[in-house]
Amino acid sequence: MTTLDEPPVPAGPVDERERNPAAAAEDRPIGFGRLQRKEDPRFVRGKGHYLDDITLPGMLHGAVLRSPVAHARLVSIDTTAAAAHPKVRAVITGKDLEPLNLAWAPTLSADVQAVLATDKVRFQGQEVAFVVAEDRYAARDALELIKVEYDVLPPVMDARKALDPGMPVIRDDLEGRTDNHIFDWEAGDSAATDAVFARADVVVSQDVVYPRVHPAPMETCGAIADYDPIDGKLTLYETTQAPHAHRTLYALVAGIPEHKIRVISPDIGGGFGNKVGIYPGYVCAVVGSIVTGKPVKWVEDRSENLMSTSFARDYLMRGEVAATSDGRILAVRTTVIADHGAFNATAQPTKYPAGFFHIFTGSYDLEAAHCKVTGVYTNKAPGGVAYACSFRVTEAVYLVERMVDVLAQKLAMDPAELRLKNFIRPEQFPYQNKTGWEYDSGEYETAMRLSMKIAGYDELRREQADKRARGELMGIGVSFFTETVGAGPRRHMDIVGLGMADGAEVRVHPTGKAVVRLSVQSQGQGHETTFAQIVAEELGIPPESIEVVHGDTDQTPFGLGTYGSRSTPVSGGAVALASRKVRDKARMIASVMLEARPDDLEWEKGRWFVRGDPEQGKTISEIALGAHGTLELPEGVDGNLDAEVTYDPPNLTFPFGAYICVVDIDPGTGVVKVRRFIAVDDCGTRINPMIIEGQVHGGLTDGVGMALMEFIGFDEDGNCLGGSFMDYLIPTSMEVPDWETGYTVTPSPHHPIGAKGIGESATVGSPPAIVNAIVDALQPMGVVHVDMPCTPARVWAAMQGRAQPPV
Amino acid sequence: MQIPAAFDYARADSVEHALELLEQHGPESRLIAGGHSLLPMMKLRLARPEWLVDINDLHELDFISEDAEVLRIGALTRHATLLESDVIARLFAIITDAEHVIADPVVRNRGTIGGSLCQADPAEDLSTVCHVLSAEVVIRGRSGERTLSMADLHRGPYETAVAQDEILTEIRLPVRPRFGSAYEKVERRVGDWAIVAAGAAVSLAGDGSIEQARVGLTAVGLDSGTVTRAEEALRGGRPSEELFVEAARLAGEDCSPDSDQRGPVDYKRHLADELTRRVLRRACRRAAEQGAEQTCRLP
């Protein structure tokens, strides 16, 4: 069953060039293929240009005073002593922001969030005051001089109880608010699903928690605001993944005209969704600069990052699967309590308060499906959509992949076999699922069988049987995911009214070198390389002759930015189409140069030539010079070789993958060791296999982190227990194996280059493989489920039959 | 970044000089060596000394010196040095075991054994190790030197007998024949503090029975650092799985862990038991091996 016959799609365990850089160097691609990154020479020399590396003349430093308690009424704030500090230039409180109408700011989810608290504090770490001082040491010193009196209130920490009668109302700032309810949202057909469940042979159900975690990029968030009072222009350096969206929001919130705002996003030291939102510290830096007339830098410390900026997940799910006794999955349904913290500040398309969670139908051909998600307020930091989650596909995939394993256990079926039996078949694409998605393309069985082949699946099962007989705990976990990434289309997808499309502009200079300008912003994904390669593939200009400009709203076209694995699916489409416009224009110009009709010209990479007379041709360089030269151009053709496109994707793209994890558990301590991890990914057309592999590796490490150790917990008083890297644990080199990757290629039929996006696949797909492996190891003890994080203590408790959810 | 409150700084060039500086700058002056415990506390402003006396230049306190009966370790010896030391690995494998799992390799380049002992963190590995090895520590003040047992050094969590104007200068470990020791730690992730760790040291009599045994546990609320009943149960017995199980059971019973992010009480108690068994097995094996080696070397 595990042999791989001739694959119907290109596939392989690894790209040879990924393993053999020397070979790749000899064969440097003009277009797609393994290519060293254009951004690396500066990074390896320590010449990256991150936010905190920027120093402006006269720059001051800001620091935020934060609430030590989770829920309290603000009685008084005394800033006298801080203001008297010789190096302090300004102390700002919520009261100071009120007249500017900036004490509260709109969130990305139609709620408001306090910039600096005025009435109450609603989570530990909430922003209370902002100090601007001559240096960062003095700013920190002055925080200690601010005296705040709090009248402590009981906090709401358990999301399951948030809607109970009599619970404290967290958001009493909202008029008429009498409870902690945010929204109810449903997808699928409830009645049809219930009917399928009623006639199913087998129903399994399981409570599954995806605990609160944090993206925790190595570079924390920060901003430098530089307001020029003479021309009224605000230059704002920010660690942001979405500079254009930020500019528009600042214009709407702060009342500064949009053309007078320039957002610059320099090199970003990792984002993972943490750098999508606008944080109070940024707004404070802006106010600080306006107040002092100087540039103000604010960079948070690690505790501030972990305790106050956008967390991820916090979904309390109940999953149910209906199936036939021979393992045909009929329906999935789920109810979810979504803990959004004190302010509803999730970042996802407006229409979808639960993000894309309704892809919980997974990779399976179901008869019915239904979900109901209830969002609630608690006294925790706001956020929820972050950490490479593809707008909550992480939660969806984890739920369905965990549930399929629960079913497999119930039916005593092999989990790989159960999946193979239920996959959507290639001929069913484009596939309409039961909650409203149209999956673009997929060859699921091929990917699954390839991963099993690389893993040596049958051999692993034999090894496991031997070890079980000796009392050793070895587990093999399988997961198969389908992602939905690359939002829009914009008629369905917007963020605060801004349609989810992205612009790109390609200019070919007279000498044939090019510049491409992007609305999206890299946080390490290698955009300078990938996007140059797309232009190279389309125009035949070598990547080293293409400059990629991004992260500056004054220099780049509008677009919604980088998150939800959007960059390649959306901006990649924009760049490909803009390049093709250039190519079409080049054809018109070449036709003049070659004195041939455009229709008689043929394209080969980098050159138009006369059909039937290949010697007669013009390279893109020659054409560029022609475009800018003295040539008489045809009517309607401007004297340049430039083009721009705003790409509104017709649909999302649906990357997928098959993952297999092998774990060994120390029966005496519960310590889990991830011994092997096999990841077969299909992201459609592969632009740079080296970068793709890197994206996958990083996501797999996220998966190990979430499955085994990462957790933002709270005590019952509302104290954050994951507020530093001493307690918020991220995998080191010692907890992760040498990843084994493979790939298949199923291009997206609707995407200009067939690419699907890869940035978040592994983060989405790997946690269930790891947890499934752990549960598989513990099956002999009757364990059906262990919630993440599978710390030694929690695994040991599961071994004793005392597994408890983490929250 | 979190930033310490302001202080003044002086660098000592000898132990005497350091003692002078401590006296001169008074009760709010503190020594700094590796700084990996003190500086994070200062950044959180939980510690705010007015003076820091830097003793990193006191090379006289950076040594490992072996004689027939005692191994002396200078207080300023870095974790990395201890980890790489052949003499330590030969005589006190428990230290090598522990050093493998203390913090991370970069921190180990700075942190010192003296700093670890003076921090007296209940989750600190070397404190348990030194208890198990029946270490003595040498403390020097302006008026002279005194030698204390570990039990006398550690007065409670984060509290030691080292006065503000004194320096812990040296750790002395008795060298015994047919001796073996071991340490094992369970942590949530490499580099984390222990959920629980256990250390054991045994010396065997000529007939192979256990002459002396020490068993210590980390991060489980032991006042003394070692578990007496387990040690008594081992003494005089022949190393065997039954004996280890019994001693480990007592160790598990006699500790008093707290429930926290790292795990609940029952799990920690179980680990105390499980890890005690493991380190006893390894320590006894090592003692037997060392005994065999020593026997072979006899003329």
Place this chain on the structure above:
Amino acid sequence: MQIAMTVNGEQVTRDAEPRVLLVHFIREVLGLTGTHTGCDTSNCGVCVVLMDGKPVKSCTVLAAMAAGHDVRTVEGLAKNGTLDPVQQGFMEEHGLQCGFCTPGMMLTARALLDSNPHPDDHQIREAISGQICRCTGYATIVRSVHWAANHAAEEVPG
């Protein structure tokens, strides 16, 4: 106070408060911004520099404590415009993505190779285990260090 040390082979003397952390001295006083900060608790290692040839976390060393010592930062890895093989290895093997942890990783790799010219996978992983990378998943960093080990003698134009 006056603080004097050798940084990347150059003797520097600057005035700074006693409480100035070495990482801030390097970044803000000397303007060498290749060394980064990522946590406050000496857990993440993006601030790693070499002090007398050994990796240390410069957020947990006072500049005053580094006085008189030899400090090497990422800016001192290349010599006379020639990249260190470690730098070249990170580029060849995709050992970096966002680049934020990279300077610290490369310096630790350099120190490792200086003491152990041909480390195995486990030794490399152990050496970097006090430093967090959020992007790469470490495998390509391990490959990068191997690349450097295998190209120790090569001169790479910078």
